[in-house]
Amino acid sequence: MSKPSIPQGTRDFAPAVVRRRQYILDTLRSIFEQYSFQPLETPAMENLTTLTGKYGEEGDRLIFKILNNGLHEKKGADRDKLVADWDKMLEKPFTSPNVTERALRYDLTIPFARFVVMNQNDLAFPFRRYQMQPVWRADRPQKGRYREFWQCDADVVGSTSLINEAELLCIYRSAFHRLGLPQIEIKINSRKLLAGIAELCGTPELMMDITIALDKLDKIGWDGVVKELQQRGISDEGISQIQKVISVTGDNEAKLSALEIIMAPSQSGLQGIEELRKTLAYHAELQDTAWNSALTVDISLARGLNYYTGVIVEVVCKAVKMGSIGGGGRYDDLTGLFGLKGLSGVGVSFGIDRIYDVIEELGLFPENLSVGSSVMIVNFGGANEEYALHVLKQLRDAGVTAEIYPDAAKFDKQMKYANKRGISYVILPGDEEREKNMLSLKNFTTGEQQMITLQEVIENVK
RNA sequence: GAGGCAUUAGCUCAGUUGGUUAGAGCGUCGGAUUGUGGUUCCGAAGGUCGUGGGUUCGACCCCCAUAUGCCUCCCCA
Secondary structure, three states: OOOOOOOOOOOOOOHHHHHHHHHHHHHHHHHHHHOOOEEOOOOOEEEHHHHOOOOHHHHHHHOOEEOOOOHHHOOHHHHHHHHHHHHHHHHOOOOOOOOOOEEEOOOOHHHHHHHHHHOOOOOOOOEEEEEEEEEEOOOOOEOOEOOEEEEEEEEEEOOOOHHHHHHHHHHHHHHHHHOOOOOEEEEEEEHHHHHHHHHHOOOHHHHHHHHHHHOOHHHHHHHHHHHHHHHOOOOHHHHHHHHHHHOOOOOHHHHHHHHHHHOOOOHHHHHHHHHHHHHHHHHHHHOOOOOOOEEEEOOOOOOOOOOOOOEEEEEEEOOOOOOOOEEEEEEOOOHHHHOOOOOOEEEEEEEHHHHHHHHHHHOOOOHHHOOOOOEEEOOOOHHHHHHHHHHHHHHHHOOOOEEEOOOOOOHHHHHHHHHHHOOOEEEEOOHHHHHHOOEEEEEOOOOOEEEEOHHHHHHHHO
């Protein structure tokens, strides 16, 4: 017999862990609701064609595909096609509906876009939805990287107003404030600004190459970025333009003003700057002064998902060594991919597994999450058991979280169980208590014990 | 998809230049203690040394493959 195990990159969540995860989820849910977003859930699996081509080449590779059922039943021509496609798959990256036509959800944004297109006649636009569900990626697991993890997304589709961007920034800041996370930095940039940079370089078609290289600035430094830019075919002239752009310093407005001068030749670049400026202005109106996270214009922020077209954001917690814990941006034509043109959307995503890891590493989970105030009734068997069951029902009717030890096991064993469970109170309904119609209530924290009535027990325990 | 490190009891880890019977702490179970846990004392159980091959008279140790975890690249939440 082999030891049981779970698939690579997946985890079981023990009760205490689930409670902490729920604490994060509940916090986010209440903020989403406060900002008037509506809940949505979509299937764990999508048609493979819905997902492929939406996340870039790397993304396609990381989609978890589901093998079709009944492959062995294929007969005749169908079988020949299947065998041919199978051989093809063994030779190169290739998928065929003969082999796989479904896949696990890779993110929540594309399924959302798919939902919007399918339900466009019933939805009131602008449509604001939040969604908290697991997603799957066939990535190589490492710190903060799992093959099954949860995303919590809020998106607004059907409005191009930058008020939406500003509100989503507020959701981020409010959430990280409520969760008590220190040293949060929300980086903000615009794809239009990045397109402008590519224009300045005289190579607008290399925008993706430029942004991917720029995105590594933090990690490999300017010299590393130069090397990467050269490899990607950017001219020395272009590189010096890029250097001018990223040398811009100061607060957000100072950066934007300086960029405005550099970007003068690029209409797209200027538009990006204007959008950032407007977003920040709206945000300033809506923000709460208690929020202490930083909101920083960062020209080097790129974001890999290739459907973003406008403002993009990414969240990092500088207190720990961890990848981004959230990201998002505007996508002008996501629903166009499914046949609904002219519907712009913008959204943000929280990576709750990473947020969990950050909170855990910093020891910032509230103490009382797993220590529910609960009551256990000791089982003395016989007539006492009957009495105990009666008491149990009364407690539950009164709204008390309570359980009875189901077996009339040795007293010692029952007490040890209560201790290990972290039970707050133990009730002892024995012969004496039953005859007097009283109960002995033991406070398991202080060790104190008293014989009182059921009514008094309820008052004590609540 | 590429590279590096790791894997020994339920958990955390020792161990041997390849040599008979692989250890500790914690935990578990039993007893002291069949109405008083968390403290104490006594005792016990628990391992094909991740898996599969190979080298060797002999492998937990060396070699190869593979799985899982961690880390780097890539990419991302």
